[in-house]
Amino acid sequence: MFAVPNGAKRVRLYLGIAMIVMVAALTLGKTTASAEEVVNLYSYRQPFLIKPILKGFTEKTGIKTNVVFAKKGMLEKIKATPGAADAVLTVDIGRLHDMDEAGLLQPVQSKVLEQNIPSPYRHPKGHWFGLTLRGRVIYASKMRVKPGAITRYEDLADPKWKGKICTRSGKHVYNVSLFASIVAHSGEAKAKKWLMGLKSNLARKPQGNDRAQAKAIHSGECDLALANTYYMAKMATNKKKKVQREWAKAVYIVFPNQKDRGTHVNISGAAVTKHAKNRGNAVRLIEFLSGEYAQKLYADQNYEYPLKKGVKTHPLVDSWGKFKADTINLAKVANKRATASKLADQVDYNNFRPSN
Amino acid sequence: MNIEAFPRRLAKRFQLDFWTSGTLLLAFFIAAPLLAVSIFSLQPSGDIWHHLLTTVLSRYVMTTMGLMVGVGIGTLLIGTATAWLVTLCRFPGRRIVEWALLLPMAMPTYVVAYVYTDVFEFAGPVQTLSRNIFGWESSRDYWFPEIRSLGGAIFVMTLTLYPYVYLLARVAFVQQSVCILEVSRTLGKTAWQSFISIALPSARPSLVIGVSLVLMEALNDFGTVDFFAVETLTAGIFDVWLNMNNLSGAAQLAVIALCFVLLLLWAERKSRTNQRYFNTSTKYQALPSYQLRGIKMLGAVLTCLLPIGFGFILPSSILGYYAWNYYEESISHDFYSILSNSLVLSSLSATLSVLAGIFLAYGVRLQENPLLKSAARLASVGYAVPGAVLAVGVLIPMGKIDVFIQGFLNNIFGISTGLLFSGTIAAVTYGYLTRFLALSYGTMEASLMRVTPNMDGAARTLGLGPGKTLKRIHLPMLRGGILAAAILVFVDTMKELPMTIILRPFNFETLATQVHQLATDELLEESALGSLSIVAAGLLPVIYLSRTIRGTRPGAGK
């Protein structure tokens, strides 16, 4: 009855628990500092897509890979923690270009890479390397768009498509990249006019992702859409989701501008960071990624176009036919991204309203 | 006590004592990433402002205001109304909705956004069904509210954020002295008038803290507005940063958004400078309760059920359906290690945030010094900054310290340590602290405000120093508030995405990052199990929290 309140004891208990949790937590995240061979990766690509490839790499070379996946703030992270990552993997030229501009990458001379990767798709001094290609194509409705009715990106601005086109946000990297390629080819003024035309043809406010555009064509909301090639394959081969197979069935792929400059392509790529601590391992990894084994996996699992000559694309991808890709230096396109993004603001692309 | 043993001490107002310097240091430590962001914003940003001003800025601002006003009003109405009903009225199911009303808090807003889009968009079941029934063919044949819109964003955010207001309003109502309500009744006011003129104003500090948390959350959100293509300032920040590769421009926008919040908070505080709210009476009768019948009862039940239904039951059922159907695809071999990562990280974050929140709130209370107050407040506005931007702010000081330590150890001892902080979960934990301090500090401040300073005086004159007073008086008295703060931070950390992604170490996944990976690859169904796990992990604490609130009524037993 005359006991001192037990508050003090309890506080000590809580503090003790907190300490234990803290120590446990710190050890959880700590990368093993042992002497084994490692390569540390920052990846814009989801781990579950590259995990099988990295597994193959570790099996073949004995080099362990540590990965962290992120989209935003990667550049700043590399800058703030020099040496933490040895290599970066991206799904877009834009990021590689930005990092290069920021001086975060280092040149790599590698016979293997020069042999595997065609020159338009790697940095002249080896600051970055493309690994696969993805085309930004037009999805057209099988029911409502006759083959040949649309052949060029420029046609998307034709008033005959008024109320018939769907796209995702004009600010999404994939669209910004496409717009930038138009700026690079036709100049800012023409590109702006084109973008205005495209906007006025929209069926709805830009929204959703690439699959959602196929979904919209399927449901009759629109006839044409902009999307990446591999999504088509992913939908068509989706075992579990019947609806997605149906979306894919409603759509066929148009490779634009085959008679002139070619279809806009983007690369997924890799680069070695300037302060890489495991430079050799990083180069070996990129070489591995450009090699037969990895390229085949990219092609089969993610339905991308492998850059190494002789590696076959997935049969489904093959069935869309060969296409001519735009060979403009991707760095030039990447340079125009800020302009393209501003154009989207100027024409108020994302603010489309059906009543307009 | 031996009189001669009095130490010759410096007067506290002439020196920085432990609490003052501690409060300042801690506030600075927590605010450092914010300061880093502010420093970015001082760098030149090219012609970005001309571009923004002539094109989209006005829309960003208008949309942001629209979002904040909508979500603010929505959460205030739902949160206050339900809290009042649950606290002071009797109706069937009250005991259940009392805790169930908190459940939507466990739902990540972006997940709810995904789910509702799936349900309400053109190709979704609701519209498809309507088209089949009415024979419409295309979207031009009928009008249906567009879920991917400002209205949709307000809807979704209100549903997932109102529990913050509910929680704080409920704590305030429960702890309110009945006397003042009864005084009001005897002065001829009806129950409703008493609510409006007495209960509401005296709960105001808590309501304001609740709503400002909601507004900050709405302001920093990117996942939802991005998915809904609603162009708020935050969307603009990311556009300028990533598409125009202009970090300083983005930081400037972020600082402006921040000023916006500070201005709002300042205006509110200014408007009640001279009001102080303590529990004046130490006498507490049982709370009165109005038995509701008929229409009123039905209204009360509906008012409570609708937010739960739309904020929790519906989305979690859909997630449950997906998770069930896609179980094999979703359950990865390391699911349990990911789950434990999430739990450990959230507990850690909750513990640290609460400790820091108590320290700051108490340090400010001890001194009543405007400088301290501003410092603590500055440290707690990180909540209003988009997570990814704040994460970059965290990276800078962390990286600097790491590089310094590494260089130092390497030069002196020849040891290569690797990056101690940015290579471990220290970085991400620090990030959470910066981001979630607002939750714990706000809750602690509100709770402390309701304790009369005479309690401090009594303990001090009975021989306890400030630290012991905190331990033996405030901590036990604030048990409810502390727990509430801890759970808020825990649940929010479970859901936190942008900072976790950027600041986590190699090979480190949490439930949120797992969900995010799948969702960004447009695999909503596969991500459902992860989302549900986040929700489930939040459930128990949330229910426990609700039980504790009932016990926080002063003198409500031991």
Place this chain on the structure above:
Amino acid sequence: MAKLDIENISHSYGTKEVIENLSLTVEEGQVACLLGPSGCGKTTLLRLVAGLTSLQAGRIRLDQIVISEPASRIEIPPEKRNVGFMFQDYALFPHLDVLHNITFGLNNPSPEKLAEIQRAMIQMDIVELTDAYPHTLSGGQQQRVALLRALAPLPRLLLLDEPFAGLDINLRVQVREDTLGLIKQMGVTTLMVTHDPQEAMYMADHILIMRDGKVEQGGSPREIYQFPATEFAARFVGQTNILQGIVLSAGYDEVMTSIGPVPCLSMRDLEFGTDAFISIRPESFEIDPDGPFGAKVCAIRYVGQSILLEVEIIDEIGKGHRLKMRVHPNLRVDVGEEIRFCIMPDFVTVIEDPLDD
């Protein structure tokens, strides 16, 4: 037990000065009472003594040891002062039961100490509440718990802030008696503040009348009542009649007022012929058919132990003066009746000129 010296202290909140160059002393074992209207800085003074508010200027000593003196940067924190404080709202800790509230200030109390506390609880009639929580107690019980809590660590000085303000009249008398009994029994030096003169008179060995941050007058209850120094002091501790006049002669101890010469016990060393104000307590009047003064009764209030009369007396130039007088309860008198009376000098004193303020 200790002697408290407060020397020339000042305190302001922002630009508002609440205590202005105030000095006072409380002797060892004495119960001193600060009496003043609300808002005169009483509570601030207690908080300064306890160290809960930092002193801005002046010096406070406890048993000759300086506990607060900004000029020499001394500020003993409250927990080191060994000063007991009872707050107006009692500030009982809601999460602790009565016993733990009372023993809060003790470190590992010995069984003897606990037995002592138990005796005190029996004496204060709260021993059966040992396990009760504060919210279940009545106001009087809370007050007694708060008092015991403040006294338990045997403070060198006890500070009481309006200790009986929250209690109803009947209870107040009882609690007052119990409290004073305990304080005197323990012999603790006590400084209490109140706005209730009855309470102050009852409790205090020494009363300090406080006004606008200054001590207006200090003295024993008798001194204060019998010889108020100012009109404010006179009126604050009870009813009085203020008249203006001229000192007749130092020897005669009379002041010539408009209603005639009034005998006066304390002349404050005023010279013959100077202007003076006098305070005449209602107790100074004696009904006397042969008395020198005559007046008409205007109002009668029978309050049991006495009768309060209000009478009007017409002076030589025909101007009416109202006087309050207290007479024996057996007097039978009606409104409008003429009475004659004399004035006894014991409760008549010269006060400072109210216009000097």
